[in-house]
Amino acid sequence: MSSAEDKADRESVDGLRRRHPLARGIELLTLMTDSDRDVHGVRELAGRLDVSPSTAHRLIADLEKLGLVSRTANGSYRLGLEYLRLAWTTTERYPIQEVSRDTLQELTEQSGESSFFAVYGEQRLQMMFTLVVESSHPLRYTLPMRQQIPLHAGASGLAILAFLPAQIQDRIARGPLRAATDRTLVEPQGLFDRLAMIRRDGYAITHGERIDGAIAIASPVFGPAGSVVGSAGISMPEARFNAAHSSSLAGLVKQSARQITDYLTGARDPRTGIVRR
Template structure:
């Protein structure tokens, strides 16, 4: 091995070490955000990050200086700081995804009588999360979990997203671990890819009990600022006991129109009706 190669590898290793505090700081903040606890001790955070307590203390001290965390009432534990909350509010204000979808979902509920939802897709995770729901007035309905990352292969929303992603991503997901979310979840790679091809042809996905047992869902993709880039999905969920097969195509047309409207809202275009 040449000296030049040794030096390059050393520089790369040093760069990796310099990036670690930032990555660990983000991981620490992520844990504090997602945890149901209000305050966190240094030893707890150290265990979570698999680092020593002294390293965790240095990280938390740096974040405290930036205002991203602050000491809790007992002085020995930490909670999210006001600067973090300020940045979160600014980000939400600049990308009001819920506002872009909320009115459309309300219209969709009025048109179908069923609960409506929207979701967002994360390209790095290869996962989706439900971000907005408007529930129907029916006493029997399914409540979707919000702000939780979920796999793409189970449920209409995930399938509607996956079907419009590049073929290479579809194959990557299909050949990766496919969790059996319910007895009806498709977990065979070839069957999943065939299903995705049909969804792409139809422009929407319909599932029966594939993410939640007893629930039917119809969803269509929502696209982002760049044409063709999938941003998420929109759709309706229906208890299987109330689902009328004869309304499936009618509902699918309404769902596709709602997804197209959210896409137009994202791009700032006026959708012709």
């Protein structure tokens, strides 16, 4: 995608946000949800939304009337009970985290390694880990939960990137690509070749490309429309990795990713785990 197209996309998003209070309100809730802070000030939110404090205050006031945000005793704001009710209700109706946890638990038991589920963020073209089942080994890597992470460094992101539309791959590959370690692939053509291999094999395996000394294997997870929505996989210290077992580990990872895909697409009942005919 050209720089002119990138600029046009940004201007389109910015124009939508300025014209539609609903879009700005949703963006405000997204900022509060993604933040690692519990409370927020009006000026802080205004700065992050790139709007005036008065505009931010009007948005917050409307959301407060709906119960989606609430005001604290010192005048700051936090997510409201109505927002939490909606989130909890949605989780109960679509228990993907619960069934994904069961799948990851089984993957950890079978592989002996920590397993994870990562979600693709279409707006930022990044991913985040939303679920991890730790292995029982005393030596293991702790994954950064609910943090935006680039797609090009690490098996979890590469497994997603390989199945995104070609124009998105091109946009990301032509960077700039930041090196997380000295093993991170930051050369565009090398990245394109790597993605083609992942599409062929159905999984990605990396050696210290996001974290020094860590190995990860990941496979894509697809949603109801057939587009990639995330990845599932395992991570382990390089010292514990046996290359002779890589194929069997990759098979376990691909099986788990397919199972989560079945839950998301409705091919498998999320409450019983039974494949629907």
